[in-house]
Amino acid sequence: MDKNILITGGAGFIGSHLTDSLLMEGYNVTVIDNLSLGRLTNLLNAQNNQRFKFIKGDILDKELLFNIFNEGNFDTVFHMAANSDIAKSHVNPDVDFNNTLTTTYNVLLAMKEYNVKNIVFASTSAIYGDTGVSVSEDFGPLFPISHYGASKLASEAYISSFCENYGFKAWITRFPNVVGERATHGAIYDFIKKLKKNPNELEVLGNGTQIKPYLYVKDLVEAILLIWKSTNEKINYFNLGVETRTTVKEIAEMVIDEMGLNAVIKYTGGNRGWVGDVPTFSYSLDKIHALGWNPKVTSNEAVRKSIRYILDKDLCIVAK
Amino acid sequence: MDKNILITGGAGFIGSHLTDSLLMEGYNVTVIDNLSLGRLTNLLNAQNNQRFKFIKGDILDKELLFNIFNEGNFDTVFHMAANSDIAKSHVNPDVDFNNTLTTTYNVLLAMKEYNVKNIVFASTSAIYGDTGVSVSEDFGPLFPISHYGASKLASEAYISSFCENYGFKAWITRFPNVVGERATHGAIYDFIKKLKKNPNELEVLGNGTQIKPYLYVKDLVEAILLIWKSTNEKINYFNLGVETRTTVKEIAEMVIDEMGLNAVIKYTGGNRGWVGDVPTFSYSLDKIHALGWNPKVTSNEAVRKSIRYILDKDLCIVAK
Numbered sequence: 001m002d003k004n005i006l007i008t009g010g011a012g013f014i015g016s017h018l019t020d021s022l023l024m025e026g027y028n029v030t031v032i033d034n035l036s037l038g039r040l041t042n043l044l045n046a047q048n049n050q051r052f053k054f055i056k057g058d059i060l061d062k063e064l065l066f067n068i069f070n071e072g073n074f075d076t077v078f079h080m081a082a083n084s085d086i087a088k089s090h091v092n093p094d095v096d097f098n099n100t101l102t103t104t105y106n107v108l109l110a111m112k113e114y115n116v117k118n119i120v121f122a123s124t125s126a127i128y129g130d131t132g133v134s135v136s137e138d139f140g141p142l143f144p145i146s147h148y149g150a151s152k153l154a155s156e157a158y159i160s161s162f163c164e165n166y167g168f169k170a171w172i173t174r175f176p177n178v179v180g181e182r183a184t185h186g187a188i189y190d191f192i193k194k195l196k197k198n199p200n201e202l203e204v205l206g207n208g209t210q211i212k213p214y215l216y217v218k219d220l221v222e223a224i225l226l227i228w229k230s231t232n233e234k235i236n237y238f239n240l241g242v243e244t245r246t247t248v249k250e251i252a253e254m255v256i257d258e259m260g261l262n263a264v265i266k267y268t269g270g271n272r273g274w275v276g277d278v279p280t281f282s283y284s285l286d287k288i289h290a291l292g293w294n295p296k297v298t299s300n301e302a303v304r305k306s307i308r309y310i311l312d313k314d315l316c317i318v319a320k
Numbered sequence: 321m322d323k324n325i326l327i328t329g330g331a332g333f334i335g336s337h338l339t340d341s342l343l344m345e346g347y348n349v350t351v352i353d354n355l356s357l358g359r360l361t362n363l364l365n366a367q368n369n370q371r372f373k374f375i376k377g378d379i380l381d382k383e384l385l386f387n388i389f390n391e392g393n394f395d396t397v398f399h400m401a402a403n404s405d406i407a408k409s410h411v412n413p414d415v416d417f418n419n420t421l422t423t424t425y426n427v428l429l430a431m432k433e434y435n436v437k438n439i440v441f442a443s444t445s446a447i448y449g450d451t452g453v454s455v456s457e458d459f460g461p462l463f464p465i466s467h468y469g470a471s472k473l474a475s476e477a478y479i480s481s482f483c484e485n486y487g488f489k490a491w492i493t494r495f496p497n498v499v500g501e502r503a504t505h506g507a508i509y510d511f512i513k514k515l516k517k518n519p520n521e522l523e524v525l526g527n528g529t530q531i532k533p534y535l536y537v538k539d540l541v542e543a544i545l546l547i548w549k550s551t552n553e554k555i556n557y558f559n560l561g562v563e564t565r566t567t568v569k570e571i572a573e574m575v576i577d578e579m580g581l582n583a584v585i586k587y588t589g590g591n592r593g594w595v596g597d598v599p600t601f602s603y604s605l606d607k608i609h610a611l612g613w614n615p616k617v618t619s620n621e622a623v624r625k626s627i628r629y630i631l632d633k634d635l636c637i638v639a640k
Binding site: 090093097101105108109112127129137138139140141142143144145146147149150151153154156157158160161162164165235237 | 410413417421425428429432447449457458459460461462463464465466467469470471473474476477478480481482484485555557
């Protein structure tokens with residue numbers, strides 16, 4: 001069993017759930033997180049564990065990162081750190097070039113330097129771009145439409161060349177939209193915020209027909225760990241997702257319902273919420289199903305869990 | 321007709337041939353090149369032309385690059401600048417991360433800033449990795465095995481997201497091995513150098529069976545210009561190549577023959593020359609053939625032209 005795990009971005013939405021699961025399974029877990037999107041409150045369970053270590057820091061700081069690797073004697077890196085706000089880098093592409101790609105590249109350099117051979121990577125359906133069809137893991141051509149998707153594809157490309165050049169092994173897991181406890185942003189947040197300002201009307205970007213699979217975060221983490229433990233190629237790569245999907249209109253209606261309001265929904269029109277958005281996305285899950293995994297929670301249920309969590313914790317005030 | 325062209329890496333092997341062709345067709349051509357692989361002697365024809373301007377500089381210098389865009393009023397950028405020595409970055413991956421990817425990213429940022437909408441890009445068959453099959457342009461998955469291939473795939477990814485975000489158009493041309501006048505390195509050079517040191521024996525990395533298509537540089541430039549002029553999608557992407565192929569053994573024999581020697585060839589064994597090398601490569605050229613283009617020169621003829629040019633100019637001494 002690999003004992004020492006590094007999780008980059010381990011205080012974040014998905015990273016913190018991974019941290020909890022890996023600690024529960026008996027691993028020693030070191031988390032590095034710059035707390036730009038992550039939160040210390042996500043690590044309340046972890047911090048009671050003697051096998052847990054938290055380092056506040058930015059993996060763009062190569063010297064710090066190399067020091068951590070020098071001391072950590074890691075077997076596997078779960079590289080979760082990234083910008084996760086896709087819309088943000090339309091104005092400034094550096095957000096994703098630095099925080100999504102260069103972070104990955106730095107982790108790979110540190111692994112090379114300190115002879116760490118295993119990387120589990122949080123990739124994304126956004127690498128496929130707007131294909132208009134359901135895509136398998138072997139889909140081509142790959143023309144992402146957001147800088148986030150481009151940066152994740154670029155990250156996959158370097159992971160691949162590092163695997164070949166230095167004998168690394170990689171587990172590349174491509175996420176759809178993920179929701180659930182500890183989510184930090186996205187349509188659900190935006191809707192709740194808007195409705196707190198004006199409980200009578202909710203403006204929704206696009207025409208409400210954008211439809212996507214929303215995977216529940218705990219299902220996602222279970223799948224990541226299964227893939228890591230049960231596949232052993234040089235590069236193991238999987239779409240992760242849920243076969244059910246949810247429209248933006250349904251999300252808006254669930255938020256209004258959970259808030260106990262009677263707000264009118266006004267759509268701005270058009271089939272995209274923002275530039276770089278992929279409006280109707282679905283992809284093939286045959287490969288992960290063949291491993292024996294299926295999500296326990298449907299897309300709609302996952303969205304509703306997320307809404308309830310945010311409302312219960314009143315996180316929309318905490319968050320901004 | 322687009323009048324003002326910027327060619328990055330325009331003093332290099334391929335870039336300088338593009339420069340000559342575009343000047344001959346009546347365009348105004350500005351070249352920026354840091355002369356790390358490029359040579360001023362490649363621009364001897366160009367420098368007599370009033371429509372030509374040369375700037376010695378590095379496009380990693382963003383301030384310089386932005387100044388050039390500010391003054392240039394460019395219609396189209398031919399982005400050729402890159403590290404082209406694939407084996408080099410096995411030891412130091414930064415060579416390709418900086419010179420092959422970051423250069424591209426900087427060009428895209430400058431285009432965004434100065435509202436230049438058209439980019440012609442020198443991509444590569446190396447984005448496909450070691451597939452073992454003949455690949456079309458839509459092949460997936462994309463797992464490059466060299467940092468060079470990874471950096472070119474990463475570049476394509478950002479070109480794609482910039483196209484979507486800022487209304488750019490792109491012509492992505494994926495090169496095989498290219499040979500001919502003005503080549504700066506590669507197996508032919510290595511063999512000539514070795515034989516100048518020891519005319520009796522030639523050590524060849526691998527077992528000599530590596531087989532690849534070698535495209536003649538003037539055929540390549542003709543294809544690039546045809547694609548740029550005759551396709552008009554948001555992203556136009558083409559494999560470029562020649563259907564004939566040449567083994568490393570044949571190259572070694574042609575070099576010995578052209579040098580008038582009787583050297584014995586000694587193979588080091590194994591089916592790869594170096595880490596990141598794709599030993600037997602071929603890809604589908606149906607898409608470029610459908611545009612009405614076919615190379616005039618076979619792979620073997622192209623290799624022989626390259627050998628003769630290097631020997632005639634005695635470039636192996638000039639080069640190092």
